[in-house]
Amino acid sequence: xxxxxxxxxxxxxxxxxxxxxxxxxxxxxxxxxxxxxxxxxxxxxxxxxxxxxxxxxxxxxxxxxxxxxxxxxxxxxxxxxxxxxxxxxxxxxxxxxxxxxxxxxxxxxxxxxxxxxxxxxxxxxxxxxxxxxxxxxxxxxxxxxxxxxxxxxxxxxxxxxxxxxxxxxxxxxxxxxxxx
Numbered sequence: 445x446x447x448x449x450x451x452x453x454x455x456x457x458x459x460x461x462x463x464x465x466x467x468x469x470x471x472x473x474x475x476x477x478x479x480x481x482x483x484x485x486x487x488x489x490x491x492x493x494x495x496x497x498x499x500x501x502x503x504x505x506x507x508x509x510x511x512x513x514x515x516x517x518x519x520x521x522x523x524x525x526x527x528x529x530x531x532x533x534x535x536x537x538x539x540x541x542x543x544x545x546x547x548x549x550x551x552x553x554x555x556x557x558x559x560x561x562x563x564x565x566x567x568x569x570x571x572x573x574x575x576x577x578x579x580x581x582x583x584x585x586x587x588x589x590x591x592x593x594x595x596x597x598x599x600x601x602x603x604x605x606x607x608x609x610x611x612x613x614x615x616x617x618x619x620x621x622x623x624x
Contacts, residue, residue: 479598479617483520484607490543490560495574498524498536503611510550513537517548520611523557525571538571544610558584560608591624598623 501524505517514534516524523540544560553569554577563580590602592612601622602609 473619474598476616476618477598477620479600479615479620480592480595480612481600481615481617482602482606482609483611483613485543485560485610486607490608490610491562491579492541492543493559493564493566493574493576494541495538495571496541497539498526499539505546506548508548508550515548515550515555517545519546520544523548523555525568540566540568540571540574542566544608560610561585591622596624 501516501518503519503521505519507517508515509528512527512529514526514528516526518524518539520543522542522545524536525538525540527535527537529535540555542557542559542564545557547558549556550568553567555566555568557564557566559579561582561584563583564576565578567575567577590609592599595612598617598620599612599622600615600617600620
């Protein structure tokens with residue numbers, strides 16, 4: 445192998461090696477830092493999916509268009525439904541609460557969404573009264589939520605006794621014990 449390829453190979457191996465979660469203890473205080481902490485849903489209520497009044501979009505996710513509606517994923521919270529009959533004056537119609545939702549797809553009148561560890565099918569033919577038509581339990585690993593996906597920095601470690609992690613929020617942390 446030529447020496448000129450060695451730095452490229454070393455960098456590729458470094459990038460492919462991934463990241464690990466480092467846990468500190470009280471003897472290694474980091475002070476007050478910006479980071480993220482988990483948002484929990486109670487174990488007994490995270491699979492409750494309902495249609496509610498529209499609300500402002502905070503964390504934009506995937507956008508899906510199905511004439512005349514635009515479905516906007518609110519990362520980890522649900523789906524905004526917007527009537528786009530008049531593109532110059534879109535009207536928020538409903539918000540479908542789906543805790544932990546990060547991705548959506550639609551076929552016919554069925555909306556497919558992830559709900560923490562499950563995949564749910566939701567009949568959206570009547571947006572005022574949606575209905576979960578099926579649920580594939582434990583399709584997604586819960587372990588993927590033990591740390592903030594795609595985040596590098598300090599964070600509050602997950603405490604599974606508080607419920608299931610449905611998202612992360614930016615906060616100021618005092619001596620956090622986890623870093624990724």
